[in-house]
Amino acid sequence: MSNKTIQAIFDDDDVLVAAVKKVRESGNHIEEVFTPFPVHGLDKAMGLKDTRLAITAFIYGVIGISFAVWMMNFMMIKDWPQDIGGKPSFSYAENMPSFIPIMFELTVFFAAHLMVITFYMRSKLWPFQTASNPDPRTTSHLFMMEVAAGDNAEAVSSLLKDAGATELNVVDKH
Amino acid sequence: MYTFSSKLKTFSIALIVLGLLGMAYGFFTVPKNTEEIETILSASSHNSHEAEAAHNEHKVASEHKAESHVSKSEEHQEHLEHVLSQYQNKPWSAFFIAAFFFFMISLLALVFYAIQWAASAGWSIVLFRVMESITAFLLPTSFFLLLFLVLSATNFNHIFVWMGEHAANDPALVEKAPWLNKTGFLFRAFLFVTGWNIFRFFLRKNSIALDTAGEMKYYKRNFNIAVGFLAFFIVTELFFVFDMTMSLDPHWFSQLYPFYVFASMMVSGITVILIVTVYLKSKGYLPNVKQSHIHDLGKFMFGFSIFWAYFFFDQFMLQWYSNQPEESVYWVPRLLGSYQLPFIGMLILNFVLPFLILISSDFKRISSIIVAAGLFIIIGHYIDIFILISPATVGDSWSFGIPELASLLFFFGLFIFVVFSALAKAPLQAKGNPLMKESEHYHYYNL
Numbered sequence: 001m002s003n004k005t006i007q008a009i010f011d012d013d014d015v016l017v018a019a020v021k022k023v024r025e026s027g028n029h030i031e032e033v034f035t036p037f038p039v040h041g042l043d044k045a046m047g048l049k050d051t052r053l054a055i056t057a058f059i060y061g062v063i064g065i066s067f068a069v070w071m072m073n074f075m076m077i078k079d080w081p082q083d084i085g086g087k088p089s090f091s092y093a094e095n096m097p098s099f100i101p102i103m104f105e106l107t108v109f110f111a112a113h114l115m116v117i118t119f120y121m122r123s124k125l126w127p128f129q130t131a132s133n134p135d136p137r138t139t140s141h142l143f144m145m146e147v148a149a150g151d152n153a154e155a156v157s158s159l160l161k162d163a164g165a166t167e168l169n170v171v172d173k174h
Numbered sequence: 175m176y177t178f179s180s181k182l183k184t185f186s187i188a189l190i191v192l193g194l195l196g197m198a199y200g201f202f203t204v205p206k207n208t209e210e211i212e213t214i215l216s217a218s219s220h221n222s223h224e225a226e227a228a229h230n231e232h233k234v235a236s237e238h239k240a241e242s243h244v245s246k247s248e249e250h251q252e253h254l255e256h257v258l259s260q261y262q263n264k265p266w267s268a269f270f271i272a273a274f275f276f277f278m279i280s281l282l283a284l285v286f287y288a289i290q291w292a293a294s295a296g297w298s299i300v301l302f303r304v305m306e307s308i309t310a311f312l313l314p315t316s317f318f319l320l321l322f323l324v325l326s327a328t329n330f331n332h333i334f335v336w337m338g339e340h341a342a343n344d345p346a347l348v349e350k351a352p353w354l355n356k357t358g359f360l361f362r363a364f365l366f367v368t369g370w371n372i373f374r375f376f377l378r379k380n381s382i383a384l385d386t387a388g389e390m391k392y393y394k395r396n397f398n399i400a401v402g403f404l405a406f407f408i409v410t411e412l413f414f415v416f417d418m419t420m421s422l423d424p425h426w427f428s429q430l431y432p433f434y435v436f437a438s439m440m441v442s443g444i445t446v447i448l449i450v451t452v453y454l455k456s457k458g459y460l461p462n463v464k465q466s467h468i469h470d471l472g473k474f475m476f477g478f479s480i481f482w483a484y485f486f487f488d489q490f491m492l493q494w495y496s497n498q499p500e501e502s503v504y505w506v507p508r509l510l511g512s513y514q515l516p517f518i519g520m521l522i523l524n525f526v527l528p529f530l531i532l533i534s535s536d537f538k539r540i541s542s543i544i545v546a547a548g549l550f551i552i553i554g555h556y557i558d559i560f561i562l563i564s565p566a567t568v569g570d571s572w573s574f575g576i577p578e579l580a581s582l583l584f585f586f587g588l589f590i591f592v593v594f595s596a597l598a599k600a601p602l603q604a605k606g607n608p609l610m611k612e613s614e615h616y617h618y619y620n621l
Contacts, residue, residue, distance in 0.1 A: 040619040085495040097491045 004149035008165035019163035031146040034138035064110025068103040178598040189587025196580020200265035208254040260571040266331040267567040272581035277315035282443035284309040291400030296612035302604040310596035336424040366410040373403040388606040422566035426504040434485040441478035445548040466618040472538035483525040507565040523554030
């Protein structure tokens, strides 16, 4: 079992998506695809699982709204009771309308920021991380597909060539 | 080419006839004098005196009371006369609500259509004929709305308080008279409504011409007309809504109000486009309309429902917070008075249910679910318009009975008749638009 990987370069996103479908149909394993911009339909073609970021967004939103409710109840009702809009009821429920904007803002704030942080963590983009991009050209105008070569590197190479790859490199992965 | 089936035509004519009969019944059974009101009031158990104090129209009446120290029987007589005028307003108010609702739906469908042109949107072109046909309803509803306004201005009814003879005794209304007077009111209404109809006429004409001639000049012309219409609309809509519904409560004002009505009717217009599209698709028409297009309309419904809720809450919270008497007068009958149930119910139908149903991408691609959400939105925004108008015109004597239902059925029947006749007049797919291919191939990547 060799650890060889074939890096196929494409210069068109439509050709790339078609090639991804072809490679998967032939039973080869695609390790990674590098593109300079998001390509619609590529995740479906690669058979990637749906993102679970939406679920985390919901959880973070619930945390945000709970924090807002707790914070305003503590600040405005318990710690230093405030007369809100001339309605000195000192009750959270009765002054609810004036708290809704803050509840909304903190829900969005928590969901947005924690989602971005989660996305960075999942993409292994923490501080001091070095670029893991195998070819800088994929950040400007070219697309790269990494396919596990297995034992039949020849067959995979010709398959990729037929699918429209403009350049093929065989590299050793460690 | 769509053919207006005779079954649907019969159904729509039946609705129109039913509606006419019901409206006639409403107008003929109006109480004529205070004795009849007395029997109605003694038959119903609710205490209208208590709620009466909350009503803004009574402010003038109660000031009178304080000044002249009228006797108990005189006060009772005054109350009976007031309730009588509310009952006499009922069939008019019902007609006005339905006419305004359907007028604004066709107008905002036209706005949505014009936005597609002005933005050179690619995805929606396969839906253009559906949108155009809904805007065909603008002309008949304009006629009925303007007829109503003329009848109001000539004292056939007392829907607009500031048109009545009491206005001269009211300092606030005297102050507002340079704007709120019958001549100016009718002039503005005719100007705005005619202007919108002219824009609609040329948009439709060029769209048909693009079909047959296929020349790019029609495409460019429609782009320019759409931009012009949107600029004209956004200014005139403000004053139109100030005149139509905000002047019903002439002491109360809100700067956000026109945008609130805009949001309310925009989401209704988009929902009507969606429902007609899904209906046509279920009959086997519109083969190029895919689930992706339906999904996109669903996104607009979701977005504008939240947009509406945002304006609703903005308007409410600022006035609730500041707690000014002249502002809370609007909220008392709605939030605490006899309109509480439809008011809260409307919030659930217009915001909570669409939010929970349409937030899911999976639900937006199932036609039955999205149509159910659409029906919630339509019913909710009818109630919304009902609550905008009724507290000022019929006050606590409101009900949803034969006149209200009949007006709704009349305009609904007319809507089906006019819209589906317009659909049958031109091919269901607009041709000649350079972006047509993009619309046919439009695909939401996650679907």
